[in-house]
Amino acid sequence: MVNTKHVDYMNLDSLFSTEELQVRDLARSFVEERILPVIEDCYEQGVYPSELIRPMGELGFYGCNLPEEYGCAGMNNIAYGLITQELERGDSGIRSFASVQSSLVMYPIFAFGSEEQKRKWLPALATGEKIGCFGLTEPDFGSNPSDMVTRAEHTKFGWKLNGAKMWITNGTVADVAVVWAKTGEDTRSIRGFLVEKGTKGYSAPEIKKKHSLRASITSELIFEDCEIPEENILPGVEGLRGPLSCLNQARYGIAWGAIGSAMATYTAALEYSLSRIQFGKPIASFQLQQKKLAEMITEISKAQLLAFHLGKLKDAGKVTPAQISMAKRNNVAMALNVAREARTILGANGISAEYPVMRHMNNLESVLTYEGTHDIHTLIIGAEVTGIQAFK
Ligand code: TGC
Ligand code: FAD
Numbered sequence: 001m002v003n004t005k006h007v008d009y010m011n012l013d014s015l016f017s018t019e020e021l022q023v024r025d026l027a028r029s030f031v032e033e034r035i036l037p038v039i040e041d042c043y044e045q046g047v048y049p050s051e052l053i054r055p056m057g058e059l060g061f062y063g064c065n066l067p068e069e070y071g072c073a074g075m076n077n078i079a080y081g082l083i084t085q086e087l088e089r090g091d092s093g094i095r096s097f098a099s100v101q102s103s104l105v106m107y108p109i110f111a112f113g114s115e116e117q118k119r120k121w122l123p124a125l126a127t128g129e130k131i132g133c134f135g136l137t138e139p140d141f142g143s144n145p146s147d148m149v150t151r152a153e154h155t156k157f158g159w160k161l162n163g164a165k166m167w168i169t170n171g172t173v174a175d176v177a178v179v180w181a182k183t184g185e186d187t188r189s190i191r192g193f194l195v196e197k198g199t200k201g202y203s204a205p206e207i208k209k210k211h212s213l214r215a216s217i218t219s220e221l222i223f224e225d226c227e228i229p230e231e232n233i234l235p236g237v238e239g240l241r242g243p244l245s246c247l248n249q250a251r252y253g254i255a256w257g258a259i260g261s262a263m264a265t266y267t268a269a270l271e272y273s274l275s276r277i278q279f280g281k282p283i284a285s286f287q288l289q290q291k292k293l294a295e296m297i298t299e300i301s302k303a304q305l306l307a308f309h310l311g312k313l314k315d316a317g318k319v320t321p322a323q324i325s326m327a328k329r330n331n332v333a334m335a336l337n338v339a340r341e342a343r344t345i346l347g348a349n350g351i352s353a354e355y356p357v358m359r360h361m362n363n364l365e366s367v368l369t370y371e372g373t374h375d376i377h378t379l380i381i382g383a384e385v386t387g388i389q390a391f392k
Pocket of ligand 1: 099134247372
């Protein structure tokens, strides 16, 4: 009988350790029991299922590859990847929440924070008691963060922040925002600041009317003479390398997450094709539909192998940013193509919220753009292979 459930054509399971499979199955059960029953309604209403924030923390999903001494699970990067895969099989918005919390908030505090900052924030972020967001993109500077205009001016009390960030996941609900700002004129002056909810001069209005990632909060961050105490600067990094190092972590998670989304839409299409009868036969029996399914599962399998090898390189400390770019770029585009093909197999039902396909497809339009657009990752690979930067 066809394995519609687990989407493991190349027997990837044989490559995972027992512990990695246990973590994957834990995340898989959580998604099936807690996320899938509520996600379509959340998506339709444009709300994040906030009741799931703490349970995900209790399962160790946030900052899972950071050390236990800060309240994290200390898992390897394969386990981290498998968690994001399963979360995004539920919805890209759920994976986004976990990616931002883990890779864009906990990681910079862990990698660049003072011991005091680590003790204050990491355990509370790991349980989900506190929520974080990451502010790099600005209204006028997305792909090119080096031209950011948000400024931090040194005062006798600490720092005064002025500027705005745009399209920030979790901004409105975040207890702490990791905000990147220039302290001088050039990119080497970029520093990271921990801006706490309730700080005078700081607001984070939600961006509404989205057609994508509707089960995810997206916000603007506004800083008007916002006073930040000296102890809230991240002491361990200066320059664009700081935020870009965080993006390496998050893009890695997305390379796995996109596979989860593709698994969901492929499974929906395969099951539908076996049960939908036209011209007296299941549509799965027509060669044109089989070609689509064959290509979908082939591309998913290639993406799985790419992500797995990337994880092994990351665990060995040998992965490069350009390798991560290749996996993010390939796997997200793959998932979007799979979603579009799945949509055609479902015919009119493909646009219905009775099936997960169009929700995933719409979400992936954001995933293709955030964490570096598909084009930017093309240019990062281009620069790697030619030695010539074509950004400017
Ligand atoms: P460039 O001159 O190449 O580099 C400046 C400095 O940064 C270093 N660097 C990196 N370091 C670590 N990791 C990387 N991936 C790095 N890439 C570059 C570089 O070595 C240099 O260091 P130093 O010490 O020599 O100064 O920088 P550039 O200005 O030419 O820009 C390069 C470019 C275009 C690739 C970069 O700006 C880029 O990646 N742009 C895309 C922006 C982006 O991805 N934004 C994402 C925002 S966050 C988000 O979308 C969250 S979505 C959350 C969710 O999941 O919901
Ligand atoms: P632009 O940079 O204006 O790009 C527009 C188009 O021009 C794209 O097709 C791009 O590929 C192309 N382009 C740009 N430069 C070049 C070039 N040199 N060569 C060729 N083509 C080029 N950001 C955060 O900081 N934190 C977050 O939490 C966050 N969450 C997000 C959540 C959502 C739902 C979305 C949609 C975005 C989020 N972002 C976040 C912002 C995201 O990272 C940016 O949208 C992304 O980096 C692209 O920037 P932009 O939208 O300004 O597009």
